[in-house]
Amino acid sequence: MAAGDSASHSPHSPAVRSLEKQFQEFRHQLDDSGSLRERIRSVAADIESAARVMHSSLLLIHQSRSIPEVFKKAKALIGVLIELYGKLAEIMGERPGQYYRYHGDWRSETQTVVSLLAFMHWLETESLLLHAEAEEKLGLKSLEFGLDIEDYLVGICFMSNDLPRYVVNQVTAGNYDCPRKVLKFLTDVHAAFRMLNLRNDFLRKKFDGMKYDLRRVEEVHYDVKIRGLTMKGNSTEKQGNGGRS
Amino acid sequence: MFKSSAIHRLCLMAPKPQRFRHFGETAPPGTATNKPRTLTTDATASAVDSDPNPMRNAFSKYASYLNDLVLFLSVLVNEKRERVVKASRDVTMNSKKVIFQVHRISKNNKEEVLEKAEKDLAAVVDQYISRLVKELQGTDFWKLRRAYSPGVQEYVEAATLCNFCKTGALLNLDQINASLRPLSDPSVEPLQINVLDYLLGLADLTGELMRLAIGRISDGELEFAQKICSFVREIHRELMLIAPKMDDASDMKTKMDVMLQSVMKIENACFSVHVRGSEYIPFLGSEDTNFSLLGVPEIE
Numbered sequence: 027m028a029a030g031d032s033a034s035h036s037p038h039s040p041a042v043r044s045l046e047k048q049f050q051e052f053r054h055q056l057d058d059s060g061s062l063r064e065r066i067r068s069v070a071a072d073i074e075s076a077a078r079v080m081h082s083s084l085l086l087i088h089q090s091r092s093i094p095e096v097f098k099k100a101k102a103l104i105g106v107l108i109e110l111y112g113k114l115a116e117i118m119g120e121r122p123g124q125y126y127r128y129h130g131d132w133r134s135e136t137q138t139v140v141s142l143l144a145f146m147h148w149l150e151t152e153s154l155l156l157h158a159e160a161e162e163k164l165g166l167k168s169l170e171f172g173l174d175i176e177d178y179l180v181g182i183c184f185m186s187n188d189l190p191r192y193v194v195n196q197v198t199a200g201n202y203d204c205p206r207k208v209l210k211f212l213t214d215v216h217a218a219f220r221m222l223n224l225r226n227d228f229l230r231k232k233f234d235g236m237k238y239d240l241r242r243v244e245e246v247h248y249d250v251k252i253r254g255l256t257m258k259g260n261s262t263e264k265q266g267n268g269g270r271s
Numbered sequence: 272m273f274k275s276s277a278i279h280r281l282c283l284m285a286p287k288p289q290r291f292r293h294f295g296e297t298a299p300p301g302t303a304t305n306k307p308r309t310l311t312t313d314a315t316a317s318a319v320d321s322d323p324n325p326m327r328n329a330f331s332k333y334a335s336y337l338n339d340l341v342l343f344l345s346v347l348v349n350e351k352r353e354r355v356v357k358a359s360r361d362v363t364m365n366s367k368k369v370i371f372q373v374h375r376i377s378k379n380n381k382e383e384v385l386e387k388a389e390k391d392l393a394a395v396v397d398q399y400i401s402r403l404v405k406e407l408q409g410t411d412f413w414k415l416r417r418a419y420s421p422g423v424q425e426y427v428e429a430a431t432l433c434n435f436c437k438t439g440a441l442l443n444l445d446q447i448n449a450s451l452r453p454l455s456d457p458s459v460e461p462l463q464i465n466v467l468d469y470l471l472g473l474a475d476l477t478g479e480l481m482r483l484a485i486g487r488i489s490d491g492e493l494e495f496a497q498k499i500c501s502f503v504r505e506i507h508r509e510l511m512l513i514a515p516k517m518d519d520a521s522d523m524k525t526k527m528d529v530m531l532q533s534v535m536k537i538e539n540a541c542f543s544v545h546v547r548g549s550e551y552i553p554f555l556g557s558e559d560t561n562f563s564l565l566g567v568p569e570i571e
Contacts, residue, residue, distance in 0.1 A: 085508045
């Protein structure tokens with residue numbers, strides 16, 4: 027019995043060798059995924075810094091600069107983002123089916139990117155940037171790599187957070203029709219979100235916050251309308267004048 | 272001269288052994304904490320009782336000498352740090368006074384208030400910053416940064432606030448450092464405020480500017496408030512790009528959030544006045560005019 031025991035624990039026994047082999051394999055696998063993660067993180071850091079520059083250039087909209095002027099730099103940065111997402115897609119292409127394993131590493135960056143794109147899209151077209159359009163803008167249309175729906179939705183919520191500030195500054199600059207447009211848009215977006223069945227998670231929290239943005243825009247709209255300031259900007263808003271008398 | 276510089280150098284190195292001792296104390300309970308202590312007491316006790324080994328005796332002397340030296344040096348360094356902290360606290364207190372002085376500004380007494388604020392600021396430099404500079408002279412600025420950083424930040428805040436009210440422009444780091452250069456001995460490296468403290472001071476400046484803007488609005492100085500608003504926006508926009516690159520990025524991140532809140536507060540106040548201004552203006556003027564007819568053209 028003692029002899030058998032010592033044999034199974036000697037370093038050359040098959041049991042020990044298979045154990046060693048298994049852990050060696052684990053180490054290789056983890057080293058491998060670790061280095062992959064590092065590559066992903068470096069791309070994600072580049073995305074973050076490009077998004078940051080883009081955000082900062084978009085902030086000029088609050089100083090009531092003209093839209094083409096503000097967009098010039100931001101549009102150039104979209105090109106950079108397309109390239110970076112291409113890189114990310116390439117890296118993930120090496121590991122098919124593991125998108126959600128590494129998803130967390132580019133998640134928050136992507137949400138910010140979506141919010142910026144959606145804001146720009148609204149300024150240009152006064153409509154909501156759809157999920158497919160967002161993918162197209164980032165050059166992900168033809169690729170295996172896609173934009174996660176939840177990331178897209180969180181990005182839209184982030185955009186909604188920026189709208190009250192935009193409205194306030196537009197009115198201060200004398201653009202009295204802006205609150206009406208933003209209010210209509212935000213009401214539609216909010217109504218659309220209410221159709222979703224959300225889990226009790228980050229997205230739900232962000233969606234819950236959206237109603238405060240909506241309320242703030244409503245307040246601004248009310249303030250402007252009750253003073254009859256809108257009637258100058260838009261002929262259909264004449265009832266603002268009648269309501270007061 | 273040589274002696275003091277030698278002590279100086281030792282001062283810089285002194286905390287290290289101290290830190291080691293801390294390690295021993297905070298190590299896992301039981302074994303690690305007890306062991307060194309029993310060892311040393313054993314060594315000294317046996318050395319005093321009888322010394323079969325003269326080397327041991329000699330070494331116990333070295334040990335106590337080294338212990339004393341470490342203690343002495345750490346006291347020196349701590350004293351210096353205390354003095355620096357104290358000097359920094361005085362800078363903070365008096366810079367705050369300058370900031371309060373600036374807030375006393377109103378429509379009619381602008382020149383007078385700013386003149387006094389500038390005089391106070393100059394006094395802060397002459398009396399308190401100069402003391403800080405003297406304490407830090409010849410030391411590594413980065414080493415004691417934690418001790419003097421709050422004071423320097425507050426001074427940056429006060430100096431930039433004064434300068435903005437006077438000229439409407441941002442006081443650069445180079446300008447501040449140039450103004451501090453005469454304080455230090457030309458033979459040694461002069462005290463230079465580092466980028467981090469300058470930026471942290473700027474971050475705090477926006478809070479003060481917010482208060483100033485709100486005060487100006489309630490005083491009816493809308494143009495000045497507008498000027499503050501775009502200035503603060505500009506600072507926020509620039510700092511946003513820099514913030515994640517700073518050493519203590521998380522600290523700066525909370526400051527950035529506060530800053531955005533300040534910017535939005537000013538914007539909201541400007542907005543309220545702009546929109547509701549149409550109600551106030553006819554009130555001040557003739558009484559029987561239609562609000563919207565008079566109000567709207569006034570705003571344009």
